[in-house]
Amino acid sequence: MNSFDPASAGMPEIARRAAEAKARLERVSATATSADGAVTVTVNTAGALQELTFGPRADELPRTRLAQAVLATARRAQVDAAQQLTGIMAPVIGERSEAMEFLKEQIPAPEEPAEEPRRKPPSDDDFGSPILRRGL
Numbered sequence: 001m002n003s004f005d006p007a008s009a010g011m012p013e014i015a016r017r018a019a020e021a022k023a024r025l026e027r028v029s030a031t032a033t034s035a036d037g038a039v040t041v042t043v044n045t046a047g048a049l050q051e052l053t054f055g056p057r058a059d060e061l062p063r064t065r066l067a068q069a070v071l072a073t074a075r076r077a078q079v080d081a082a083q084q085l086t087g088i089m090a091p092v093i094g095e096r097s098e099a100m101e102f103l104k105e106q107i108p109a110p111e112e113p114a115e116e117p118r119r120k121p122p123s124d125d126d127f128g129s130p131i132l133r134r135g136l
Contacts, residue, residue: 014092021092028088030080032073039069045085047078082107 028045038057042050058066086103093099 017092021088024088025085028081028084030077030084032077032080034069034073036069038066039073041070041074041077043074043077043081045081047074047081049074079107079109 025045029042029050031040031042031051033040033055036057037055038061040051040053040055042052044050052070054066058069061069086100086107089103090100093103
């Protein structure tokens with residue numbers, strides 16, 4: 001079976017750029033931290049989770065909120081890694097090529113950070129009357 005060697009086919013510049021891109025892609029990673037510092041996530045070029053760490057604030061969060069923070073932070077890191085990917089691939093496949101447009105379409109748009117639900121300060125009205133102050 002014959003293998004295609006771009007360098008011998010008169011395309012040494014393309015082969016050089018492709019080899020350089022491949023080496024750079026192997027080193028791509030992106031790290032994001034939640035706004036409150038509870039979660040830090042690192043992903044690779046493909047967006048796969050490589051590292052997950054929790055800050056002191058994580059101990060104060062309910063599990064569902066912590067899970068949401070992990071997912072949201074991972075998505076931000078994945079978008080960053082994908083943007084690095086397009087920057088590396090642009091010289092190889094062309095900034096305005098159909099291949100680059102296809103690649104960009106695969107990258108999810110960055111999400112706006114979700115606001116934490118505002119909690120109403122405790123008041124006597126929570127149970128309909130000031131139960132703790134009522135005389136027995």
